[in-house]
Amino acid sequence: MCYIEVGGGGEVSWGNGHAAYERAKRGESRLYAVWPGQWSSHLFAIDDLDQYAAAFGLVHDEKRTGLADHDHQVRWSISPYEEKPNASYVSIEVWLDCGCSIRSLKAFAKQMRDQQGWDIATTGGWGSGGGSYSMRVRRRSLAG
Secondary structure: OEEEEEEOOOOEEEOOOHHHHHHHHOOOEEEEEEEEOOOOEEEEEOOOHHHHHHHOOOOOOHHHHOOOOOOOOEEEEEOOOOOOOOOOEEEEEEEEOOOOOOOOHHHHHHHHHHHHOOOEOOOOOOEEEOOEEEEEEEHHHHOO
16 A cells, blocks of 8 residues: 655655644645555545544554553563573563553554653564563663
């Protein structure tokens, strides 16, 4: 999927990002999604900017992420399955005592970077079970 922004003067640019969203909200440009096909592509006008912003994490969406926009009450420990506890990234178990649930690792990673300075790996696997969440975190960031 490709996103394009068409400005008021007809200029065309890549349309994914917070600045493009803000310009579209102010009515200075329009956002479009291009759905590529084998023989042709389809162009769709993005008419629900709030949904667009929520999908890309440009605005907080508690329903989609499972995370309230507050300082989380977090407990954590090194995973009992971690084989290299001195490596750059370690597996940890996380419990959220504030009642939130993690449905979007990227949203949680952003909040924890802002709140605790954690550097959570968002490209690898993660999981949940038994009330805890398993994820990989840069070990040095946990001390902060």
